[in-house]
Amino acid sequence: MEDNNNVMKVNLRVWRQSGPKEKGGFVTYKDVETTPDTSFLETLDILNERLINEDHQEPIAFDHDCREGICGMCSLYINGHPHGPAVGATTCQLYMRRFEDGETITVEPWRSAAFPVIKDLIVDRNAFDKIQQAGGYVSFNCGGAQDANDLPISKVAADEAMDSATCIGCGACVAACKNGSAMLFVSAKVSQFALLPQGQVEADRRVRAMVARMDELGFGNCTNTGACSAECPKQIKLYNIGRMNRQFIAAKCKE
Ligand code: FES
Structure with a gap:
């Protein structure tokens, strides 16, 4: 010093x-x-x-x-x-x-x-990777890169998708939750695609697969305490969970 x-x-x-x-x-x-x-x-x-x-x-x-x-x-x-x-x-x-x-x-x-x-202070957060592997990506061939304005996206949708994409997968939401729920993380990863046209093609399969994997991996259920969002270092919004739930129910109804 x-x-x-x-x-x-x-x-x-x-x-x-x-x-x-x-x-x-x-x-x-x-x-x-x-x-x-x-x-x-x-x-x-x-x-x-x-x-x-x-x-x-x-x-x-x-x-x-x-x-x-x-x-x-x-x-x-x-x-x-x-x-x-x-x-x-x-x-x-x-x-x-x-x-x-x-x-x-x-x-x-x-x-x-x-x-x-x-x-010591290191935990195994592989469970988040497994949820991502279940569907947190776009896998169809969308051809070459398009001009930026070929695919109009509203500013509101673009901003919300970008806000959701700022989730860094640190696991603070799970640690903050008394139930050990991963809903905020999964909903952010679902939302970053759900809000964009490129994410629509696989939307149903994605939300079903990611929620199923989350449930298998031993995370708790969400009881809407909001601790996850309050403690999130990227301030991911709680309403992502509502969006994911609506998507999930709609996707299940189509099965
Ligand atoms: S060390 Fe990378 S977010 Fe803290």
């Missing part, structure tokens, strides 16, 4: 678990030195350097990749909130100025039967 006036210390109470079948528990690491302008993941990096170089202990395992809010890997439950206290931000976009000097911060992995813990 170069600027001593800017240094803050926090205590990190972190979930440690050596493997999927091992019993886990909290370990508190006191007086971790950081600064208000250091990101939360960088603070974990600082702690890991201390664990490796000074304490000769195993570092804390946590997921991350882009560190700029795009990939959805940084799935940490911080002080009781997926991705921590900042609204509309992922863990990698969270800075230590959100916390008090001397605060004890509790860090946990996602808690959901469908996302089993692999190690």
